[in-house]
Amino acid sequence: MSTVGRGCNGYASRVTDLRSLIRDVPGFPRAGIVFKDVMPLLADAGALRATVEELAAFARPLAPDIILGAEARGFICGAALAYELGVGFCAARKPGKLPASTVRATYALEYGTDSLELHADAFPAGSRVLIHDDLLATGGTAKAKVDLVQQLGGVVVGAAFIVELAFLGGRPALAPVPVHSLIAYDGE
Numbered sequence: 001m002s003t004v005g006r007g008c009n010g011y012a013s014r015v016t017d018l019r020s021l022i023r024d025v026p027g028f029p030r031a032g033i034v035f036k037d038v039m040p041l042l043a044d045a046g047a048l049r050a051t052v053e054e055l056a057a058f059a060r061p062l063a064p065d066i067i068l069g070a071e072a073r074g075f076i077c078g079a080a081l082a083y084e085l086g087v088g089f090c091a092a093r094k095p096g097k098l099p100a101s102t103v104r105a106t107y108a109l110e111y112g113t114d115s116l117e118l119h120a121d122a123f124p125a126g127s128r129v130l131i132h133d134d135l136l137a138t139g140g141t142a143k144a145k146v147d148l149v150q151q152l153g154g155v156v157v158g159a160a161f162i163v164e165l166a167f168l169g170g171r172p173a174l175a176p177v178p179v180h181s182l183i184a185y186d187g188e
Contacts, residue, residue, distance in 0.1 A: 018054075019183045021047050022163060036163050036185070038134045042076055051077055051182065055132065055160045056084045058180040062157040064130035066090055066123045068145055070116065071097070073134035077162065081132060090122040092145050103151045105144035116141070118148040125153030136161040136181060139173025146177060 021041035028035040041047045055077060059067075066088040069078025075091060082089035095104065095115050102117040123129065129149045136142055142159055149156050156177050164170065164181035171179050 052080045055081050065127045068131050070133040078132040092116040105147035107140040107144040116144050127154045128157045129154045131159040134162045136164040136170040137168045139170030143173045
């Protein structure tokens with residue numbers, strides 16, 4: 001069951017339209033999971049524009065200096081959001097994908113651990129960083145991005161997501177960071 005997006009700045013009808021473009025893929029990546037696929041939303045020019053505008057409405061008052069997008073879908077709207085706000089963009093990637101010196105954060109998965117890396121010179125200490133990704137679930141990946149920012153002396157001013165699986169409780173993992181999602185699901 002889905003609910004109106006959390007913190008959608010009064011644009012409930014637009015968020016409802018965006019929700020209709022999220023494709024459910026049962027059994028991916030494994031049995032028992034219903035994958036929320038944002039690719040149909042991103043393929044629709046109007047929906048993509050609305051998504052970036054809604055994310056920017058949340059981010060603009062936070063005055064970020066840079067947007068940190070996570071591999072791989074976080075790159076898409078993250079870079080567009082940075083452009084819309086007139087700020088820079090940096091990428092958190094899987095280990096071994098970045099060519100220069102990096103910092104690393106490791107996080108737990110249901111079936112083991114994974115890591116993300118960020119260039120050690122991605123932004124100057126004291127930078128105001130907004131974290132973006134397509135989806136917030138348990139918060140493990142997002143918390144790893146917060147850890148990366150803090151390792152470089154940055155200040156996380158907020159975290160913005162297209163989709164939130166609220167029933168998985170990811171928001172508390174990010175407290176006290178302000179969290180915004182356009183579309184929230186309270187159940188699968």
